Amino acid sequence: MRRLALSVLLAALAIGPATAEQDLLLGADMTSPAMTKAEMSRADIEAMIKAADGKPLDLHDKSLSGLDLSGLDLKGANLRTARLNKANLRGADLTGANLQQAWLLKADLSGAKLADAAMFGITARDANFSGADLSRSLPIGDFKGANMSGATLVDLRGGADIKNQSMGLMRAVFTSVNLSGANLKGANLGRSRLEYANLTDADLTDVVLMGSDLSGANLTGATVAGADFKNVDVSGARLIDLKGEDRARDWGSRVNIDRAVTQASH
DSSP, X not given: OHHHHHHHHHHHHSOOOTTXXXXXXXXXXXXXXXXXXXXXXXXXXXXXHHHHTTSOOBOTTOBBTTOBOTTOBOTTOBOTTOBOTTOBOTTOBOTTOBOTTOBOXXXXXXXXXXXXXXXXXXXXXXXXXXXXXOTTOBOOSXXXXXXXXXXXXXXOBOOOOTTSOTTOOOOOBOTTOBOTTOBOTTOBOTTOBOTTOBOTTOBOTTOBOTTOBOTTOBOTTOBOTTOBOTTOBOTTOBOOSOBSGGGOBTGGGOBSGGGSBOSXXX
């Protein structure tokens, strides 16, 4: 499973020609028991928490898909390469957890605490993070179609690190993600993918967006004071009723400005 997760990650997050970009799930058997079944029960996890006496759990590479883990204390847990597809983690405390290369397809993490969580290589398509706290987390992974409405993403560390790219340029994939009303103050989303993202009424104060793709995104009513728009592709993006536009950085260096929607139609 680790080799599969790594190879799939490289294919999906590395920058390349659009025709060569591969689907994140290509080659993964999503119907296999490893992806759809749980090898442990909620009672097993609760017993482990009790026995650990406050120490982080080691659940790396475990199959936990479909489990009800809502409200559990999983602070600092090692969930590297774990499968949590369609798991219920609503309100769970995953502060500082290791979720690198974990699978969370259609998982429910609404209201969960994910501050400082490591999520390099995570696959969380269509997952529900509404109202969750992802402050200072590292979401270098695939969140396509996820719901992050009302979530707290303050100081998020999702920007691509161009100094360490021996495997290709890895970045956050927030394509078609619902970020309406989300708090992204100070987040780093440089060179990230935000095509068709819903950023209506989102707080983008001081967000680093340099080199990211916002084509087709909806920023209606968003706060952009201090946000860095250098080389940001805004083709087809809705830039209507923005707050703090006069204080946005590198506003004039946006790409495809003539293709953006800047005035509501009547």
